[in-house]
Amino acid sequence: MSIVVTGKVWKFGDNITTDYMAPSFSQYSDWEEAKKTILHIHPQFPAGHRPGDVIVGGSNFGCGSSRETAPVNLKKLGIGCVVAESFGRIFFRNSITIAFPVLACPGVSAMFEEGDRLELDFDRSLVRNLTRGTERRGNPLPPQLIQIVQSGGLLALLKAEGQAAAR
Protein backbone atom coordinates (compact mmCIF):
# COMPACT_ATOMS: atom_id res chain seq x y z
CA MET A 1 0.00 0.00 0.00
CA SER A 2 1.67 3.17 -1.09
CA ILE A 3 1.36 6.48 0.70
CA VAL A 4 0.50 9.48 -1.45
CA VAL A 5 -0.14 12.88 0.11
CA THR A 6 -1.34 16.00 -1.69
CA GLY A 7 -1.94 19.45 -0.28
CA LYS A 8 -1.45 23.18 -0.40
CA VAL A 9 2.10 24.31 0.40
CA TRP A 10 3.25 26.47 3.30
CA LYS A 11 6.87 27.46 2.90
CA PHE A 12 9.43 27.71 5.68
CA GLY A 13 13.08 28.72 5.69
CA ASP A 14 16.18 27.10 7.17
CA ASN A 15 16.68 25.97 10.77
CA ILE A 16 13.03 25.66 11.80
CA THR A 17 13.47 24.32 15.34
CA THR A 18 11.34 21.89 17.31
CA ASP A 19 10.84 24.73 19.80
CA TYR A 20 8.75 26.47 17.13
CA MET A 21 6.54 23.40 16.73
CA ALA A 22 6.20 22.56 20.40
CA PRO A 23 7.06 25.79 22.24
CA SER A 24 7.75 25.43 25.91
CA PHE A 25 5.94 28.71 26.59
CA SER A 26 2.69 27.05 25.56
CA GLN A 27 3.17 23.75 27.34
CA TYR A 28 0.60 24.44 30.03
CA SER A 29 -1.96 25.87 27.62
CA ASP A 30 -4.83 23.71 26.46
CA TRP A 31 -4.66 22.43 22.88
CA GLU A 32 -6.85 25.19 21.43
CA GLU A 33 -4.48 27.84 22.81
CA ALA A 34 -1.26 25.88 22.22
CA LYS A 35 -2.33 25.27 18.63
CA LYS A 36 -2.04 28.97 17.85
CA THR A 37 1.64 28.98 18.81
CA ILE A 38 2.70 26.13 16.52
CA LEU A 39 5.13 27.44 13.92
CA HIS A 40 4.58 31.01 15.15
CA ILE A 41 7.73 31.84 13.21
CA HIS A 42 5.58 32.14 10.05
CA PRO A 43 3.29 35.19 10.42
CA GLN A 44 0.34 33.70 8.46
CA PHE A 45 0.61 30.02 9.26
CA PRO A 46 -0.97 29.84 12.76
CA ALA A 47 -4.26 31.41 11.62
CA GLY A 48 -4.15 30.36 7.98
CA HIS A 49 -3.36 26.64 7.78
CA ARG A 50 -6.07 24.08 7.12
CA PRO A 51 -6.12 20.30 7.62
CA GLY A 52 -4.61 18.67 4.58
CA ASP A 53 -2.05 21.41 3.97
CA VAL A 54 1.61 20.43 3.61
CA ILE A 55 4.95 22.02 4.47
CA VAL A 56 8.00 22.69 2.31
CA GLY A 57 10.99 23.49 4.48
CA GLY A 58 14.56 24.65 4.01
CA SER A 59 17.62 22.96 5.43
CA ASN A 60 17.86 21.56 8.96
CA PHE A 61 14.08 21.42 9.41
CA GLY A 62 13.23 20.27 12.94
CA CYS A 63 16.65 20.86 14.43
CA GLY A 64 16.81 21.10 18.19
CA SER A 65 15.28 19.00 20.86
CA SER A 66 13.99 15.45 20.99
CA ARG A 67 10.40 16.62 21.63
CA GLU A 68 8.33 14.11 19.77
CA THR A 69 5.51 16.59 20.24
CA ALA A 70 7.02 18.56 17.31
CA PRO A 71 5.90 16.16 14.55
CA VAL A 72 2.96 15.00 16.70
CA ASN A 73 1.65 18.57 16.77
CA LEU A 74 1.97 18.94 13.00
CA LYS A 75 0.10 15.68 12.59
CA LYS A 76 -2.59 16.85 15.02
CA LEU A 77 -3.05 20.03 12.97
CA GLY A 78 -3.73 17.80 9.99
CA ILE A 79 -0.53 18.68 8.13
CA GLY A 80 -0.08 15.94 5.56
CA CYS A 81 3.69 15.83 5.23
CA VAL A 82 6.92 17.82 5.33
CA VAL A 83 9.34 17.87 2.41
CA ALA A 84 12.53 19.79 3.19
CA GLU A 85 16.05 20.34 1.92
CA SER A 86 17.30 18.43 4.98
CA PHE A 87 16.12 17.55 8.47
CA GLY A 88 17.30 17.61 12.06
CA ARG A 89 18.13 14.01 12.83
CA ILE A 90 15.82 13.36 15.78
CA PHE A 91 12.85 15.15 14.17
CA PHE A 92 13.28 12.94 11.13
CA ARG A 93 13.39 9.75 13.20
CA ASN A 94 10.47 10.87 15.33
CA SER A 95 8.40 11.54 12.23
CA ILE A 96 9.05 8.09 10.81
CA THR A 97 8.37 6.56 14.21
CA ILE A 98 4.94 8.19 14.49
CA ALA A 99 4.13 7.49 10.83
CA PHE A 100 4.26 11.11 9.70
CA PRO A 101 5.57 11.22 6.11
CA VAL A 102 8.74 13.29 5.71
CA LEU A 103 11.16 13.44 2.82
CA ALA A 104 14.55 15.08 2.46
CA CYS A 105 14.72 16.47 -1.05
CA PRO A 106 17.56 18.83 -1.94
CA GLY A 107 16.28 21.52 -4.30
CA VAL A 108 12.67 21.35 -3.11
CA SER A 109 12.55 24.98 -1.84
CA ALA A 110 13.19 26.41 -5.27
CA MET A 111 10.59 24.10 -6.77
CA PHE A 112 7.62 25.54 -4.86
CA GLU A 113 5.97 28.89 -4.22
CA GLU A 114 3.71 29.17 -1.21
CA GLY A 115 0.19 28.09 -2.13
CA ASP A 116 1.26 25.65 -4.87
CA ARG A 117 -0.15 22.14 -4.68
CA LEU A 118 2.30 19.40 -3.77
CA GLU A 119 2.04 15.66 -4.19
CA LEU A 120 4.34 13.35 -2.28
CA ASP A 121 4.64 9.73 -3.33
CA PHE A 122 6.33 8.63 -0.13
CA ASP A 123 7.35 5.10 -1.09
CA ARG A 124 9.00 6.31 -4.27
CA SER A 125 10.51 9.45 -2.66
CA LEU A 126 8.93 11.47 -5.44
CA VAL A 127 7.70 15.05 -5.09
CA ARG A 128 5.49 16.73 -7.68
CA ASN A 129 4.45 20.33 -8.02
CA LEU A 130 0.93 19.87 -9.37
CA THR A 131 0.57 23.62 -9.96
CA ARG A 132 3.65 23.86 -12.15
CA GLY A 133 3.95 20.33 -13.46
CA THR A 134 7.48 19.73 -12.16
CA GLU A 135 8.84 16.77 -10.20
CA ARG A 136 11.90 15.80 -8.25
CA ARG A 137 13.21 12.74 -6.50
CA GLY A 138 14.29 13.04 -2.86
CA ASN A 139 16.69 10.92 -0.81
CA PRO A 140 15.24 7.40 -0.85
CA LEU A 141 14.52 5.68 2.45
CA PRO A 142 15.37 2.04 3.06
CA PRO A 143 12.41 -0.37 2.91
CA GLN A 144 12.49 -1.01 6.70
CA LEU A 145 11.74 2.64 7.39
CA ILE A 146 9.05 2.87 4.74
CA GLN A 147 7.50 -0.18 6.37
CA ILE A 148 7.39 1.59 9.76
CA VAL A 149 5.34 4.43 8.25
CA GLN A 150 3.11 2.02 6.32
CA SER A 151 2.44 0.03 9.47
CA GLY A 152 1.22 3.12 11.29
CA GLY A 153 4.41 3.72 13.27
CA LEU A 154 7.08 1.92 15.25
CA LEU A 155 4.82 1.04 18.19
CA ALA A 156 2.07 -0.25 15.90
CA LEU A 157 4.71 -2.42 14.25
CA LEU A 158 5.90 -3.67 17.62
CA LYS A 159 2.32 -4.47 18.60
CA ALA A 160 1.74 -6.40 15.39
CA GLU A 161 4.99 -8.33 15.98
CA GLY A 162 3.80 -9.21 19.48
CA GLN A 163 0.43 -10.38 18.24
CA ALA A 164 2.02 -12.44 15.47
CA ALA A 165 4.34 -14.08 18.01
CA ALA A 166 1.43 -14.87 20.33
CA ARG A 167 -0.53 -16.64 17.61
Added chain:
Amino acid sequence: MGMTMAEKILARASGRERVTPGEYVIARVDKIMGHDNSFLHAYEILQANGFTRVADPDRIVVVIDHRVPALNVKAADGHRKMRAWVKQLGIKSFYDVGMGICHTLMPEQGHALPGTLVVGGDSHTTTYGALGCASTGLGYSEIAYSMYKGENWFQVPETIRFEMKGRLGRGVTSKDLMLHIAGTFKAEVAQYKAVEFGGPVARDLSLSDRITMSNMGVEIGAKFAFFEADEKTLAYLRGRTDRPVRTFGPDPDARYLAVHEFDASALEPQVACPHFVDNVKPISAVGDVPVQQAFIGSCTNARVEDLQRAAAILKGRRVHSGTRLLLIPASQEVLAESVRNGVIQTFVEAGALISPPGCGPCGGGSTGILAPGETCISSTNRNFKGRMGSPESQLYLGSPETVAASAIAGRITDPRKYMA
Protein backbone atom coordinates in the same frame (compact mmCIF):
# COMPACT_ATOMS: atom_id res chain seq x y z
CA MET B 1 40.98 -0.08 6.72
CA GLY B 2 40.54 1.18 10.27
CA MET B 3 37.36 2.32 11.93
CA THR B 4 36.22 5.56 13.55
CA MET B 5 34.91 5.56 17.11
CA ALA B 6 31.30 5.47 15.89
CA GLU B 7 32.00 2.53 13.58
CA LYS B 8 33.81 0.55 16.28
CA ILE B 9 31.00 0.94 18.78
CA LEU B 10 28.17 0.24 16.34
CA ALA B 11 30.03 -2.83 15.05
CA ARG B 12 30.45 -4.23 18.53
CA ALA B 13 26.87 -3.40 19.57
CA SER B 14 25.43 -5.07 16.50
CA GLY B 15 27.63 -8.16 16.78
CA ARG B 16 29.56 -7.42 13.61
CA GLU B 17 33.21 -7.54 12.68
CA ARG B 18 32.97 -4.18 10.98
CA VAL B 19 30.37 -1.73 9.69
CA THR B 20 30.47 0.90 6.95
CA PRO B 21 28.86 4.35 6.90
CA GLY B 22 25.42 4.34 5.35
CA GLU B 23 24.35 0.87 6.38
CA TYR B 24 21.58 0.22 8.86
CA VAL B 25 22.21 -1.98 11.88
CA ILE B 26 20.19 -3.26 14.81
CA ALA B 27 22.29 -2.60 17.88
CA ARG B 28 21.96 -3.51 21.53
CA VAL B 29 21.95 -0.40 23.70
CA ASP B 30 23.99 -0.46 26.91
CA LYS B 31 22.00 2.23 28.71
CA ILE B 32 18.73 4.04 28.11
CA MET B 33 18.13 7.36 29.83
CA GLY B 34 14.75 9.00 30.31
CA HIS B 35 13.75 12.14 32.22
CA ASP B 36 10.52 13.74 33.35
CA ASN B 37 9.43 14.42 29.80
CA SER B 38 10.78 11.41 28.00
CA PHE B 39 10.51 8.56 30.51
CA LEU B 40 7.05 9.73 31.50
CA HIS B 41 5.80 9.81 27.91
CA ALA B 42 7.73 6.72 26.88
CA TYR B 43 6.19 4.54 29.54
CA GLU B 44 2.75 6.01 28.88
CA ILE B 45 3.22 5.04 25.23
CA LEU B 46 4.25 1.50 26.17
CA GLN B 47 1.22 1.11 28.44
CA ALA B 48 -1.12 2.55 25.83
CA ASN B 49 0.09 -0.16 23.46
CA GLY B 50 -0.41 -2.91 26.00
CA PHE B 51 3.23 -3.35 27.06
CA THR B 52 4.00 -3.23 30.77
CA ARG B 53 7.47 -4.77 30.80
CA VAL B 54 10.93 -3.63 29.79
CA ALA B 55 13.84 -5.70 28.45
CA ASP B 56 16.22 -4.99 31.30
CA PRO B 57 15.53 -2.55 34.15
CA ASP B 58 19.27 -2.47 34.99
CA ARG B 59 19.98 -0.76 31.68
CA ILE B 60 17.48 2.03 32.32
CA VAL B 61 18.34 5.30 34.06
CA VAL B 62 15.55 7.66 35.11
CA VAL B 63 16.05 11.27 36.18
CA ILE B 64 13.59 13.95 37.29
CA ASP B 65 15.27 17.20 36.30
CA HIS B 66 13.18 19.33 33.96
CA ARG B 67 10.45 20.67 36.23
CA VAL B 68 11.98 20.61 39.67
CA PRO B 69 10.84 21.02 42.33
CA ALA B 70 7.41 20.36 40.84
CA LEU B 71 6.13 23.73 39.71
CA ASN B 72 2.47 22.86 39.27
CA VAL B 73 0.03 20.02 39.81
CA LYS B 74 0.60 18.55 36.35
CA ALA B 75 4.36 18.31 36.87
CA ALA B 76 3.91 16.95 40.39
CA ASP B 77 1.55 14.29 39.14
CA GLY B 78 4.02 13.28 36.42
CA HIS B 79 6.73 12.89 39.04
CA ARG B 80 4.40 10.82 41.23
CA LYS B 81 3.67 8.45 38.34
CA MET B 82 7.37 8.13 37.52
CA ARG B 83 8.25 7.14 41.08
CA ALA B 84 5.57 4.46 41.04
CA TRP B 85 6.67 3.05 37.67
CA VAL B 86 10.34 3.03 38.60
CA LYS B 87 9.43 0.88 41.60
CA GLN B 88 7.10 -1.35 39.65
CA LEU B 89 9.66 -1.97 36.90
CA GLY B 90 12.50 -2.49 39.37
CA ILE B 91 14.67 0.33 37.99
CA LYS B 92 17.50 0.94 40.45
CA SER B 93 19.20 3.90 38.77
CA PHE B 94 16.63 6.51 39.67
CA TYR B 95 17.52 10.12 40.47
CA ASP B 96 14.67 12.03 42.03
CA VAL B 97 14.04 15.79 42.17
CA GLY B 98 17.15 17.80 43.02
CA MET B 99 19.80 15.14 42.32
CA GLY B 100 20.78 16.91 39.14
CA ILE B 101 20.47 17.18 35.38
CA CYS B 102 20.37 13.89 33.48
CA HIS B 103 23.41 14.70 31.33
CA THR B 104 25.45 15.60 34.38
CA LEU B 105 24.41 12.52 36.32
CA MET B 106 25.08 10.03 33.52
CA PRO B 107 28.86 10.57 33.57
CA GLU B 108 29.00 11.45 37.26
CA GLN B 109 27.23 8.29 38.36
CA GLY B 110 29.21 6.06 36.01
CA HIS B 111 26.43 5.22 33.55
CA ALA B 112 28.19 6.55 30.45
CA LEU B 113 31.36 4.59 29.77
CA PRO B 114 33.97 4.57 26.99
CA GLY B 115 33.09 2.29 24.08
CA THR B 116 29.44 1.83 25.07
CA LEU B 117 26.23 2.74 23.23
CA VAL B 118 23.73 4.90 25.08
CA VAL B 119 20.42 6.39 23.99
CA GLY B 120 18.55 9.08 25.88
CA GLY B 121 15.18 10.73 25.56
CA ASP B 122 16.82 14.11 25.13
CA SER B 123 18.73 15.69 22.28
CA HIS B 124 21.75 16.60 24.42
CA THR B 125 22.48 12.93 25.04
CA THR B 126 25.49 13.52 22.76
CA THR B 127 27.15 14.80 25.98
CA TYR B 128 28.68 11.44 26.94
CA GLY B 129 30.75 11.42 23.79
CA ALA B 130 33.15 13.38 26.02
CA LEU B 131 33.94 10.02 27.65
CA GLY B 132 34.25 8.12 24.38
CA CYS B 133 30.68 6.86 24.62
CA ALA B 134 28.43 6.67 21.54
CA SER B 135 25.40 8.45 22.90
CA THR B 136 22.53 10.05 21.08
CA GLY B 137 19.03 11.43 21.58
CA LEU B 138 15.74 9.83 20.60
CA GLY B 139 12.06 10.77 20.93
CA TYR B 140 9.56 9.32 23.39
CA SER B 141 8.30 6.45 21.23
CA GLU B 142 11.82 5.38 20.41
CA ILE B 143 12.79 5.42 24.07
CA ALA B 144 9.70 3.30 24.68
CA TYR B 145 10.79 0.93 21.91
CA SER B 146 14.39 0.82 23.19
CA MET B 147 13.24 0.07 26.73
CA TYR B 148 11.03 -2.75 25.53
CA LYS B 149 13.44 -4.30 23.04
CA GLY B 150 16.78 -3.37 24.58
CA GLU B 151 17.93 -2.49 21.07
CA ASN B 152 17.16 -0.12 18.22
CA TRP B 153 18.06 0.62 14.61
CA PHE B 154 20.91 2.94 13.69
CA GLN B 155 22.35 4.14 10.46
CA VAL B 156 26.13 4.00 10.66
CA PRO B 157 27.18 7.64 10.34
CA GLU B 158 30.07 9.14 8.45
CA THR B 159 32.53 10.84 10.80
CA ILE B 160 34.03 14.29 10.58
CA ARG B 161 36.98 15.27 12.70
CA PHE B 162 37.92 18.63 14.20
CA GLU B 163 41.67 18.85 14.74
CA MET B 164 42.19 21.65 17.20
CA LYS B 165 45.71 23.00 17.29
CA GLY B 166 47.37 25.52 19.54
CA ARG B 167 46.36 26.55 23.06
CA LEU B 168 43.33 28.37 24.40
CA GLY B 169 44.14 31.87 25.61
CA ARG B 170 43.38 33.34 29.02
CA GLY B 171 39.62 33.64 29.69
CA VAL B 172 38.82 31.49 26.66
CA THR B 173 37.08 28.18 27.34
CA SER B 174 35.84 25.11 25.55
CA LYS B 175 32.44 26.84 25.35
CA ASP B 176 34.00 29.61 23.28
CA LEU B 177 35.69 27.00 21.14
CA MET B 178 32.41 25.19 20.52
CA LEU B 179 30.57 28.43 19.73
CA HIS B 180 33.38 29.28 17.35
CA ILE B 181 32.93 25.91 15.61
CA ALA B 182 29.16 26.43 15.37
CA GLY B 183 29.65 29.93 14.02
CA THR B 184 32.31 28.95 11.52
CA PHE B 185 31.08 25.58 10.28
CA LYS B 186 27.36 26.26 10.87
CA ALA B 187 24.52 24.31 12.43
CA GLU B 188 24.37 21.63 9.78
CA VAL B 189 28.01 20.68 9.39
CA ALA B 190 27.54 17.40 11.25
CA GLN B 191 23.96 16.62 10.29
CA TYR B 192 23.49 12.79 10.48
CA LYS B 193 27.22 12.48 11.18
CA ALA B 194 29.47 11.59 14.05
CA VAL B 195 32.06 14.09 15.19
CA GLU B 196 35.47 13.45 16.72
CA PHE B 197 37.20 16.31 18.53
CA GLY B 198 40.95 15.80 18.46
CA GLY B 199 44.32 17.49 18.48
CA PRO B 200 46.38 19.14 21.22
CA VAL B 201 43.52 21.32 22.48
CA ALA B 202 41.26 18.29 22.93
CA ARG B 203 43.99 16.53 24.89
CA ASP B 204 44.52 19.57 27.13
CA LEU B 205 40.85 20.00 28.02
CA SER B 206 39.54 18.64 31.31
CA LEU B 207 36.67 16.14 31.27
CA SER B 208 34.28 18.88 32.34
CA ASP B 209 35.38 21.08 29.44
CA ARG B 210 35.08 18.19 26.99
CA ILE B 211 31.55 17.61 28.26
CA THR B 212 30.61 21.18 27.28
CA MET B 213 31.63 20.52 23.68
CA SER B 214 30.09 17.08 23.30
CA ASN B 215 26.91 18.44 24.90
CA MET B 216 26.69 21.04 22.14
CA GLY B 217 27.58 18.53 19.44
CA VAL B 218 23.89 18.26 18.68
CA GLU B 219 23.82 22.00 17.92
CA ILE B 220 25.90 21.28 14.83
CA GLY B 221 23.65 18.34 14.03
CA ALA B 222 25.89 15.56 15.35
CA LYS B 223 24.57 12.12 16.14
CA PHE B 224 27.60 11.38 18.32
CA ALA B 225 30.24 13.88 19.50
CA PHE B 226 33.35 12.06 20.64
CA PHE B 227 36.56 12.77 22.45
CA GLU B 228 39.01 9.91 22.78
CA ALA B 229 38.81 8.21 26.16
CA ASP B 230 42.30 8.74 27.59
CA GLU B 231 44.03 8.60 30.97
CA LYS B 232 42.04 11.66 32.08
CA THR B 233 38.81 9.84 31.30
CA LEU B 234 39.90 6.82 33.32
CA ALA B 235 40.93 9.08 36.21
CA TYR B 236 37.53 10.80 36.09
CA LEU B 237 35.72 7.47 36.20
CA ARG B 238 37.73 6.08 39.09
CA GLY B 239 35.34 5.48 41.95
CA ARG B 240 32.33 6.18 39.70
CA THR B 241 31.94 2.73 38.21
CA ASP B 242 32.98 -0.79 39.12
CA ARG B 243 32.92 -1.87 35.47
CA PRO B 244 36.32 -2.32 33.86
CA VAL B 245 37.10 0.69 31.68
CA ARG B 246 39.77 1.10 29.06
CA THR B 247 41.05 3.92 26.92
CA PHE B 248 39.26 4.06 23.59
CA GLY B 249 39.81 5.90 20.33
CA PRO B 250 39.64 5.59 16.55
CA ASP B 251 42.04 3.47 14.53
CA PRO B 252 44.95 5.52 13.15
CA ASP B 253 43.86 4.67 9.61
CA ALA B 254 40.16 5.39 10.17
CA ARG B 255 38.39 7.06 7.29
CA TYR B 256 36.82 10.49 7.71
CA LEU B 257 34.37 12.32 5.53
CA ALA B 258 36.25 15.51 6.36
CA VAL B 259 38.97 16.70 8.70
CA HIS B 260 38.71 20.35 9.73
CA GLU B 261 41.93 21.68 11.15
CA PHE B 262 42.28 25.01 12.89
CA ASP B 263 44.38 26.88 15.41
CA ALA B 264 42.50 27.92 18.54
CA SER B 265 45.26 30.10 19.98
CA ALA B 266 44.00 33.46 18.72
CA LEU B 267 40.40 32.90 19.75
CA GLU B 268 38.69 35.47 21.97
CA PRO B 269 35.54 34.77 24.04
CA GLN B 270 32.58 34.07 21.77
CA VAL B 271 28.88 34.86 22.06
CA ALA B 272 25.93 33.29 20.20
CA CYS B 273 23.45 36.04 19.39
CA PRO B 274 19.67 35.74 18.94
CA HIS B 275 18.06 33.56 17.70
CA PHE B 276 20.34 30.77 16.65
CA VAL B 277 23.34 28.89 17.97
CA ASP B 278 25.42 29.46 14.85
CA ASN B 279 24.89 33.24 14.91
CA VAL B 280 28.20 33.66 16.71
CA LYS B 281 30.35 36.76 17.19
CA PRO B 282 33.62 37.36 18.99
CA ILE B 283 32.75 39.30 22.12
CA SER B 284 34.46 42.46 20.85
CA ALA B 285 31.92 42.60 18.00
CA VAL B 286 28.77 42.11 20.09
CA GLY B 287 28.23 45.79 20.90
CA ASP B 288 26.39 47.27 23.86
CA VAL B 289 23.76 44.80 25.06
CA PRO B 290 22.19 45.42 28.49
CA VAL B 291 20.96 42.22 30.19
CA GLN B 292 18.16 41.82 32.74
CA GLN B 293 19.01 38.19 33.49
CA ALA B 294 22.29 36.32 33.58
CA PHE B 295 22.01 32.56 33.99
CA ILE B 296 24.72 30.10 34.94
CA GLY B 297 23.25 26.65 34.71
CA SER B 298 22.38 23.66 32.49
CA CYS B 299 24.03 20.45 31.37
CA THR B 300 26.41 22.55 29.27
CA ASN B 301 28.17 24.69 31.84
CA ALA B 302 27.23 24.33 35.51
CA ARG B 303 29.77 21.87 36.87
CA VAL B 304 32.33 22.46 39.63
CA GLU B 305 34.98 23.99 37.38
CA ASP B 306 32.46 26.23 35.60
CA LEU B 307 31.22 27.61 38.92
CA GLN B 308 34.76 28.06 40.21
CA ARG B 309 35.77 30.08 37.18
CA ALA B 310 32.65 32.24 37.36
CA ALA B 311 33.22 32.76 41.09
CA ALA B 312 36.76 33.95 40.47
CA ILE B 313 35.22 36.81 38.49
CA LEU B 314 32.46 37.51 41.01
CA LYS B 315 34.73 37.49 44.04
CA GLY B 316 34.57 40.83 45.85
CA ARG B 317 32.13 42.29 43.29
CA ARG B 318 28.34 42.80 43.15
CA VAL B 319 25.84 41.93 40.48
CA HIS B 320 24.60 45.06 38.67
CA SER B 321 21.42 46.59 40.10
CA GLY B 322 19.45 46.19 36.87
CA THR B 323 20.42 42.54 36.46
CA ARG B 324 19.58 39.32 38.25
CA LEU B 325 22.17 36.54 38.29
CA LEU B 326 20.65 33.08 38.55
CA LEU B 327 22.85 30.12 39.49
CA ILE B 328 21.62 26.54 39.20
CA PRO B 329 24.33 23.96 39.92
CA ALA B 330 24.09 20.96 37.59
CA SER B 331 23.89 18.34 40.31
CA GLN B 332 23.78 17.70 44.02
CA GLU B 333 27.43 16.64 43.83
CA VAL B 334 28.34 19.95 42.19
CA LEU B 335 26.36 21.86 44.81
CA ALA B 336 27.98 19.97 47.68
CA GLU B 337 31.47 20.56 46.33
CA SER B 338 30.70 24.22 45.65
CA VAL B 339 29.58 24.64 49.25
CA ARG B 340 32.81 23.02 50.47
CA ASN B 341 35.09 25.09 48.29
CA GLY B 342 33.42 28.41 49.13
CA VAL B 343 32.11 29.10 45.63
CA ILE B 344 28.50 29.24 46.81
CA GLN B 345 29.42 31.85 49.37
CA THR B 346 31.03 33.98 46.68
CA PHE B 347 27.87 33.77 44.56
CA VAL B 348 25.64 34.68 47.51
CA GLU B 349 27.83 37.61 48.49
CA ALA B 350 27.79 38.86 44.92
CA GLY B 351 23.98 38.91 45.10
CA ALA B 352 23.17 35.84 42.99
CA LEU B 353 19.92 33.88 43.25
CA ILE B 354 20.50 30.17 43.76
CA SER B 355 18.02 27.47 42.79
CA PRO B 356 18.24 23.72 43.46
CA PRO B 357 19.96 21.46 40.88
CA GLY B 358 17.94 20.84 37.71
CA CYS B 359 17.37 22.35 34.27
CA GLY B 360 15.79 25.58 35.49
CA PRO B 361 14.78 27.94 32.68
CA CYS B 362 17.18 26.40 30.13
CA GLY B 363 14.44 24.66 28.16
CA GLY B 364 11.74 27.07 29.26
CA GLY B 365 10.36 24.41 31.58
CA SER B 366 10.99 25.78 35.02
CA THR B 367 11.72 28.89 37.06
CA GLY B 368 13.69 31.80 35.64
CA ILE B 369 11.49 32.46 32.59
CA LEU B 370 11.96 35.65 30.55
CA ALA B 371 9.35 38.36 30.00
CA PRO B 372 8.69 39.97 26.61
CA GLY B 373 11.42 42.46 25.81
CA GLU B 374 13.91 41.02 28.30
CA THR B 375 17.44 40.02 27.41
CA CYS B 376 19.39 37.21 29.02
CA ILE B 377 22.96 35.99 28.70
CA SER B 378 23.18 32.34 29.53
CA SER B 379 25.71 29.55 29.87
CA THR B 380 23.23 27.13 28.24
CA ASN B 381 23.33 25.56 24.79
CA ARG B 382 20.40 26.97 22.79
CA ASN B 383 19.09 30.45 22.10
CA PHE B 384 16.12 29.64 19.85
CA LYS B 385 13.37 32.23 19.83
CA GLY B 386 11.16 31.63 22.87
CA ARG B 387 13.39 28.90 24.28
CA MET B 388 13.65 30.48 27.76
CA GLY B 389 10.23 32.09 27.88
CA SER B 390 8.60 34.80 25.82
CA PRO B 391 9.21 34.62 22.07
CA GLU B 392 9.82 38.35 22.38
CA SER B 393 12.81 37.86 24.66
CA GLN B 394 16.44 37.87 23.48
CA LEU B 395 18.85 35.13 24.43
CA TYR B 396 22.65 35.22 24.13
CA LEU B 397 24.98 32.33 24.94
CA GLY B 398 28.46 32.47 26.39
CA SER B 399 30.82 30.82 28.83
CA PRO B 400 30.12 30.95 32.60
CA GLU B 401 32.93 33.54 32.82
CA THR B 402 31.25 35.74 30.22
CA VAL B 403 27.91 35.39 32.01
CA ALA B 404 29.47 36.33 35.37
CA ALA B 405 31.24 39.36 33.91
CA SER B 406 28.04 40.46 32.17
CA ALA B 407 26.10 40.13 35.44
CA ILE B 408 28.51 42.51 37.14
CA ALA B 409 28.53 45.04 34.33
CA GLY B 410 24.79 44.72 33.59
CA ARG B 411 25.64 44.29 29.91
CA ILE B 412 27.44 41.71 27.82
CA THR B 413 31.06 42.01 28.83
CA ASP B 414 34.40 40.43 28.05
CA PRO B 415 35.35 38.39 31.14
CA ARG B 416 39.04 39.23 30.68
CA LYS B 417 38.21 42.71 31.94
CA TYR B 418 37.77 41.22 35.43
CA MET B 419 40.71 38.85 35.37
CA ALA B 420 43.82 39.61 37.32
